[in-house]
Amino acid sequence: MKVNFNLNNKKVSIDVDPMKRLLDILREDFGLLGTKEGCGEGECGACTVLMDGKPVTSCLVNACHLEGKTILTVEAIAKEPIGKLLIDCFDETNAVQCGFCFPGFLVSSYYFLISDGEQNLDKIKEALSGNICRCTGYQKIFESVMLACKKKQLYSHRFSLIHPVR
Amino acid sequence: MKTVKKVDARRKLEGKAKFLDDYSYDGMIYGQFFCSNSHHGIIKKIIFPQEYDLSQFIIVSAKDIPGKNIVPEPECDQPFIAEKEVFHFGQIILGVAHPCKETLKDFIKNIKIEYKELPALADTKETLKDEMNSFGRKIIIDYSKNVKPKREWIHTHSVYYTPHQEQAYLEPQGMIAIHNQEQKTMFVKGTMQCPFFVKDAVEAIMGDKIKEAIIETSEGIGGAFGGKEDFPNIIAGIASLLSYKSKKPVKIVLDRSDDMKITTKRHPSRVEIDTYTDSKTHKIKKINIDYRLDAGAYQTLSPVVLSRGVLHSGGGYACEDVYIKGQLYKSNTPSNGAFRGFGAPQAFFAIESHIDKIAASLNLDPYEFRRMNIFRIGDEFPSTQKITENHLFDCFEKVIEKSDYHRKIKEFAKFNKSNDDKKGIGIAIAYHGGGYTGNGEKVLNSEVKIVIEKNGVVKVFVSNADMGQGAHTTLAQLVNETLSYPFEKTIVQIPNTSKTPNSGPTVASRTIYIVGNLLRKLALKIKKELQFENLEEFISNNQEYFPKEFRMHFVQDPSVIFNEETYQGIAYKDYSWVACVAEIYYHSVTYTIEPKRIWAVFDIGNVVNVKIAEGQAEGGIMQGVGYGLTEFFYKKGYGRMQGLTDYALPTSLDIPEINVEFIHTNSDFPKGLGEIPMHTPAPAIRNAFYNATGIFIDEIPLVPERIIKYELLKKK
Ligand code: FES
Ligand code: FES
Numbered sequence: 006m007k008v009n010f011n012l013n014n015k016k017v018s019i020d021v022d023p024m025k026r027l028l029d030i031l032r033e034d035f036g037l038l039g040t041k042e043g044c045g046e047g048e049c050g051a052c053t054v055l056m057d058g059k060p061v062t063s064c065l066v067n068a069c070h071l072e073g074k075t076i077l078t079v080e081a082i083a084k085e086p087i088g089k090l091l092i093d094c095f096d097e098t099n100a101v102q103c104g105f106c107f108p109g110f111l112v113s114s115y116y117f118l119i120s121d122g123e124q125n126l127d128k129i130k131e132a133l134s135g136n137i138c139r140c141t142g143y144q145k146i147f148e149s150v151m152l153a154c155k156k157k158q159l160y161s162h163r164f165s166l167i168h169p170v171r
Numbered sequence: 172m173k174t175v176k177k178v179d180a181r182r183k184l185e186g187k188a189k190f191l192d193d194y195s196y197d198g199m200i201y202g203q204f205f206c207s208n209s210h211h212g213i214i215k216k217i218i219f220p221q222e223y224d225l226s227q228f229i230i231v232s233a234k235d236i237p238g239k240n241i242v243p244e245p246e247c248d249q250p251f252i253a254e255k256e257v258f259h260f261g262q263i264i265l266g267v268a269h270p271c272k273e274t275l276k277d278f279i280k281n282i283k284i285e286y287k288e289l290p291a292l293a294d295t296k297e298t299l300k301d302e303m304n305s306f307g308r309k310i311i312i313d314y315s316k317n318v319k320p321k322r323e324w325i326h327t328h329s330v331y332y333t334p335h336q337e338q339a340y341l342e343p344q345g346m347i348a349i350h351n352q353e354q355k356t357m358f359v360k361g362t363m364q365c366p367f368f369v370k371d372a373v374e375a376i377m378g379d380k381i382k383e384a385i386i387e388t389s390e391g392i393g394g395a396f397g398g399k400e401d402f403p404n405i406i407a408g409i410a411s412l413l414s415y416k417s418k419k420p421v422k423i424v425l426d427r428s429d430d431m432k433i434t435t436k437r438h439p440s441r442v443e444i445d446t447y448t449d450s451k452t453h454k455i456k457k458i459n460i461d462y463r464l465d466a467g468a469y470q471t472l473s474p475v476v477l478s479r480g481v482l483h484s485g486g487g488y489a490c491e492d493v494y495i496k497g498q499l500y501k502s503n504t505p506s507n508g509a510f511r512g513f514g515a516p517q518a519f520f521a522i523e524s525h526i527d528k529i530a531a532s533l534n535l536d537p538y539e540f541r542r543m544n545i546f547r548i549g550d551e552f553p554s555t556q557k558i559t560e561n562h563l564f565d566c567f568e569k570v571i572e573k574s575d576y577h578r579k580i581k582e583f584a585k586f587n588k589s590n591d592d593k594k595g596i597g598i599a600i601a602y603h604g605g606g607y608t609g610n611g612e613k614v615l616n617s618e619v620k621i622v623i624e625k626n627g628v629v630k631v632f633v634s635n636a637d638m639g640q641g642a643h644t645t646l647a648q649l650v651n652e653t654l655s656y657p658f659e660k661t662i663v664q665i666p667n668t669s670k671t672p673n674s675g676p677t678v679a680s681r682t683i684y685i686v687g688n689l690l691r692k693l694a695l696k697i698k699k700e701l702q703f704e705n706l707e708e709f710i711s712n713n714q715e716y717f718p719k720e721f722r723m724h725f726v727q728d729p730s731v732i733f734n735e736e737t738y739q740g741i742a743y744k745d746y747s748w749v750a751c752v753a754e755i756y757y758h759s760v761t762y763t764i765e766p767k768r769i770w771a772v773f774d775i776g777n778v779v780n781v782k783i784a785e786g787q788a789e790g791g792i793m794q795g796v797g798y799g800l801t802e803f804f805y806k807k808g809y810g811r812m813q814g815l816t817d818y819a820l821p822t823s824l825d826i827p828e829i830n831v832e833f834i835h836t837n838s839d840f841p842k843g844l845g846e847i848p849m850h851t852p853a854p855a856i857r858n859a860f861y862n863a864t865g866i867f868i869d870e871i872p873l874v875p876e877r878i879i880k881y882e883l884l885k886k887k
Contacts, residue, residue, distance in 0.1 A: 038193040039186015041393075043341045044427040048815035051341060079186040092184045096176055099782035102790060103639025104183025105341040105393030111184055130823045137815070139339050139394050140639045142789030143823050145782070 238378025342393020604743025791848025
């Protein structure tokens with residue numbers, strides 16, 4: 006089946022099996038390898054992307070759900086100002102260990118920053134609860150996102166130009 | 172020393188770092204395994220599904236192995252591929268490859284197999300109960316004095332159980348094998364801890380069909396925790412076989428449910444402890460320990476796990492009369508293997524739980540009782556090794572102070588009197604010997620290499636992988652700081668067995684402790700040899716001298732003598748120490764324990780990179796919390812858990828606040844850190860639960876189902 010959707014701010018169209026997972030479409034058809042498969046069953050969040058602006062686990066989205074949708078992956082988010090800010094904060098605290106979970110964490114925390122962004126530990130924990138990290142014990146991830154919230158507020162004038170995520 | 176940022180972090184954050192599944196090669200096909208669904212049986216017939224064209228599939232069985240069908244391990248008893256008989260659920264029977272992943276999956280799903288079923292043992296507790304099921308070498312540490320217990324000595328006896336634990340590295344296991352016919356080599360790329368182990372395995376299975384196996388790790392290794400110590404040998408071996416037969420590159424990446432079903436886990440344990448304690452002096456007078464591990468169907472590396480478990484099972488307490496017996500038990504479940512701690516977490520769960528039990532029977536605060544018996548200078552391990560520092564005691568006092576233990580004990584007692592929900596606080600202490608046990612490091616004879624290039628890049632060659640623990644950053648720091656050289660120009664190379672010397676496996680908390688200290692020595696030697704003021708200037712002024720290679724072997728301190736027969740002597744040259752306090756809130760309506768806070772104070776010697784060290788400690792503590800509270804395989808060895816959906820890993824909402832501190836950091840060198848954070852959270856939480864409720868549970872995890880059982884018992 007043919008599907009048309011918007012991928013990382015570009016219109017794309019492909020011919021695929023309607024049941025093909027978005028995760029595989031990204032990795033195999035578009036070579037976007039940043040999105041990872043940790044479980045294939047919607048549990049770990051390593052495959053998180055934004056679909057119409059909301060985080061979804063791409064291993065549970067099939068091609069047939071994609072028509073007309075807007076997908077943003079880690080590759081695009083890493084280039085957005087808020088994405089960059091988060092990367093700086095994760096880097097600053099040496100939060101990254103094996104890093105396999107981090108593309109997913111970047112997407113989820115990006116969503117938190119643009120949709121809320123309050124420097125509130127409980128809210129952050131909630132926002133990241135769909136992402137599993139087996140290495141870090143989460144402490145430095147929380148610290149990084151808290152830091153990013155703080156910096157975003159401090160420099161809000163710099164981020165005000167960002168276009169809303171579609 | 173200072174914290175530098177991790178070298179690999181940005182590429183990983185941006186999604187650019189390549190993990191195994193991100194590599195592909197021309198003409199590459201996919202491989203998977205067909206595994207047994209019987210615990211024990213003789214294979215009668217394998218029926219392939221009719222609807223597929225068999226010629227499209229590459230299929231290998233034990234018969235296709237040109238070399239040896241034995242995985243090289245400390246105990247060589249496990250085949251790569253089952254021959255006629257399967258000995259456990261999930262044992263590999265066939266390797267299958269095909270160009271299309273989906274077709275391959277469907278094909279394997281539809282293969283039928285018939286067995287003649289044989290008797291099997293799949294339940295851990297049953298296995299460990301009966302001495303008939305023991306196998307392999309028995310280890311005994313006899314430090315007993317045959318003193319008859321006196322009347323005023325209090326006897327305490329208990330049996331402690333711990334379950335399987337899944338490493339759950341977030342990146343599943345995977346390997347790519349590429350056979351080169353002309354050169355008769357096998358190139359294998361994979362997510363692994365020990366490239367030289369994999370090399371031995373591939374060369375063993377391929378026999379004379381290849382001249383050399385060249386093993387390289389992927390850029391990113393998505394967590395390992397011991398799980399990628401020995402199982403990669405099997406995947407690499409079979410991937411090589413498939414590549415040899417198909418003449419194509421073959422990639423095997425396990426999907427999560429296969430990874431959980433067939434790979435190694437932490438050994439379930441049964442530890443029985445008998446103690447006698449003087450009711451007047453509160454000194455432990457006699458300890459007797461029976462330490463048992465369920466090894467699974469084969470011994471593989473379990474004898475080494477047993478050895479470490481036994482050596483850590485006495486805990487951090489002085490006692491003049493100790494007898495420890497350790498043995499492996501055989502069941503029809505997949506072989507268990509390495510997992511952060513390697514036998515020690517089981518040991519510390521038992522002894523630390525037991526200490527609280529003795530304290531309770533003496534009506535003493537667990538802090539006071541520990542204080543009476545904790546190791547001090549001059550005490551001895553049961554292996555007769557002398558304690559030469561009070562660092563465990565210092566960690567202990569520090570964590571008590573940091574956690575405000577004494578105030579909380581009182582406050583919680585008050586709270587608990589008037590509330591159905593309860594608050595609790597618990598202690599656990601532990602140690603971990605760095606590097607291989609006894610003479611192991613001598614045998615390993617690790618070698619490291621540094622090459623200084625003309626362009627000023629200092630390349631560091633070791634066979635140790637960075638699987639997230641930050642080794643390649645920390646090792647670079649040890650070199651660049653010794654050479655007073657820019658960090659950015661000091662680069663640890665991706666391990667590749669044809670380029671990196673064998674500096675040993677990435678295990679046993681040895682990477683920084685053994686390899687890092689060795690690299691530092693080599694850097695010092697370079698400094699002495701080149702006599703430079705400033706290395707950057709020296710390189711540009713003496714271009715003709717470079718590139719220049721420097722190498723060094725590990726030399727064991729001659730005072731380290733360990734008798735592997737009697738288990739007497741110096742088991743580990745240096746120990747790391749930890750003391751931990753856990754605070755919990757018990758929800759009486761839901762029977763759930765909420766871990767609130769964990770404090771852990773470590774002595775790991777010199778801390779090279781504080782943030783990386785903290786991250787290691789926090790991650791290990793989290794795995795310890797999971798071990799104590801949620802993680803286990805429900806089904807009795809059968810089918811195990813099917814994926815991350817039914818195996819409960821701690822999420823951001825389950826994790827307590829973690830406070831870590833390192834003391835005695837002004838020491839000359841760094842000691843091991845990788846494993847020790849895992850040892851104390853589970854017993855500390857278990858002890859906190861006792862403090863909250865007055866109920867001793869001698870088994871983890873403390874899931875509501877189990878708590879209900881004990882609550883009911885108490886009410887009776
Ligand atoms: S791979 Fe999609 S949630 Fe784990
Ligand atoms: S850093 Fe390894 S899973 Fe998160």
